[in-house]
Every structure is written in structure tokens, then in C-alpha cells.
Amino acid sequence: MDGEESASFCHPAWDVLVPARAAYLASVSPHYDEVFWDIAHRVERAGSLGKTDIAALVVWKRLSAQTRWVTALMSLPDSQVRAITEQAVASVQDLSLSRCEAAQAGRGAISELPGFVRGDALASAILTSAAPTRMAVYDQRVQRALDFLGLTLTDRSGRYGRYMDLLDTLLKHRGGRADGWTARDVDTALYWAGKNPA
Numbered sequence: 001m002d003g004e005e006s007a008s009f010c011h012p013a014w015d016v017l018v019p020a021r022a023a024y025l026a027s028v029s030p031h032y033d034e035v036f037w038d039i040a041h042r043v044e045r046a047g048s049l050g051k052t053d054i055a056a057l058v059v060w061k062r063l064s065a066q067t068r069w070v071t072a073l074m075s076l077p078d079s080q081v082r083a084i085t086e087q088a089v090a091s092v093q094d095l096s097l098s099r100c101e102a103a104q105a106g107r108g109a110i111s112e113l114p115g116f117v118r119g120d121a122l123a124s125a126i127l128t129s130a131a132p133t134r135m136a137v138y139d140q141r142v143q144r145a146l147d148f149l150g151l152t153l154t155d156r157s158g159r160y161g162r163y164m165d166l167l168d169t170l171l172k173h174r175g176g177r178a179d180g181w182t183a184r185d186v187d188t189a190l191y192w193a194g195k196n197p198a
Helices: 003-027 034-046 051-060 070-073 079-093 099-112 121-130 139-148 159-172 181-197
Strands: none
Touching: 003 159, 034 051, 034 121, 034 139, 034 181, 051 070, 051 079, 051 121, 079 099, 079 121, 099 121, 099 159, 121 159, 139 181, 159 181
16 A cells, blocks of 8 residues: 555544544543553563553453463463563564564564463553553454444454554554554544444
């Protein structure tokens, strides 16, 4: 897709994303993300996430902890969980990699943990907590918004990296409409648009 085609492709998306982000900020408690930011600060200091951090993100994402993968994860030593997440953290923070490459490397590393082979919701929350201005959270509502906007993102292997590439394209062609936005800002706009489709 060339630059002109990308710009025309992205323009209608911003007509939805800008008001969706404003509605999100007006509707969601400013305290909701306190858990996320607490984890992000802990990751910044430790360079990894432990089982407690992942458990907090499960609650933040409002996922069920009554699944087999949680039992398998909790059965691992925290040192093993931290060794795996340390690789993921290093990957998404590696500025020598493009956002897409960093996302792919981080997602690949985190897939070694029980419950993280498929599905990107919690994995993306972990990776975003490690690089909160560079990465973004993906979930079903984001996918619904992408589908509504006509932005193709299939569920084949490597989806998270392709998602970051799609956000890069959107951010590159924002046309001054969302100056200062991060990938995380785009994901909250997509989340809100997917939760409240027009």
C-alpha cells in the first residue's frame, strides 16, 4: 500500500477514532488504569513480570482466572516466569527493532508461558505494560472496531505484530488529528469504538 493509498484508507478511521477516544476518556474512570500503570512501573524497575503482575493484569483485563492455564502458570516457579517475561520485555523495548518486529519478538517470547500460545488479549496487556507508549492492547472489542472500520486483521499466526504494523500506519497518516497519540491511545479508541459500534 503506497503513501497516498494509506492516507485515504486511514482518513475515515480517524473520523471514528478521535471521537471514540474522547468518549472513552469522558466515560471511563481516570482510576481504572491505576493497576496497569502500577504494573508498568514495576516492569520498568524489574525488567520482567512475575506471577503477581500477570494476576493483576488478568483482573485489569477482566478475564477469568478459573482456567487450566492459570493452574499451569501458578505451578511454575516465579523465577521461570520472570526469565520468560524478561525476554519479552527486552524485545518490546528494543528500539533497534520496528514496532512490528518488537511486537512479534515479544509475542514469540511470551508464548512459552502456559496459556499464551494462542490469543493476544492478555499477552498484549503484558507486552504493553513493558512498553506502554510503544505497544498496544488487543482484544475482541478492538477486532470488532477494526472490522467495522474495514481494517483487515486476520487471526492467522503473527496477528499481534500485524496489529502493531496497522497502528503504525494509522499513526503515520493521522493528518494532525491525533497529535501526540501513542499506540495505546489508538487501542483505547478502538476498544471504545468496538464496545459501542455506531
